[in-house]
Amino acid sequence: MSEAVEESIAAKTEQTRAKFRELLDKTNKGNPQPKDVAALAELLNGNKSLELWRDVLSAAQYAERAVIENSPGVHGVKECWRLRLASLRNELGYVGAPILEQLLIQDAALSWLKLSIVELQYSHVMKQSITLTLGIFWEKRLSAAQRRFTRACETLARVRKLSRNTPALQFNIATAGGQQVNVAK
């Protein structure tokens, strides 16, 4: 992937993030303005939502590529990571899940991969004679990766639990040409 494409994905992700943050600050309080809630719902389910979900998906796919391509190891190992990631996603019920759950599954699987890579690097570093500062640095990296993985799993579990009785959370993006539909299970 060229640097220009990477930069455009990063810039678009940042733009979407800012838009969401602004609306979330307005809506996540005791009595939000109905117009703000409506704006949020419009952003998620409205006419332009397809573009939004595509942006989020491409950010997640870019992150996956960045993690795998920048991981240590030869090409074959990276291919194994890619396959393991795909099988893990399937084990978590990626196929057929609503789009939000798909994103969360992708996030959880990717966080697992990152944790595994950091664990490998950590054990490799700890085998050598290292300075205390370097040891602390790797401890922090490992803790951050563990925290990210735990948070991703918790969020997935929470959304699954909450969406059981909330069809509004189970929306899907229809395939080419179709309209967006809500699917209640």
Place this chain on the structure above:
Amino acid sequence: MGWEQRGNNSYYYKKERDGSRVKSVYLGRGEVAHMVAQLQSSSPLLERFARSMKSPDEIKFEKAEAALNQASDLIELITEASLLAAGFHTHKRQWRRKRNVGSC
């Protein structure tokens, strides 16, 4: 770290922190102390230079980390947004469904 005048002579001391106390550790005087002082004065510059020169592995790691953080944050935000739009709200960091909000 520096020179301290004791009587008629100057001595080179190193400052070390031990909890809330700062200790002066004697390093020496004369030519050897001058050499140590010179080395010490240039070492922060060298250290800063070494820190600015990241290894290729470090650059790769940071790139992956940045992309992953950005995607994770966005997914977290979109999840919060979906929950809010579906009629949930947070109460003491716990997601709750608002009363009298029918499922659509």
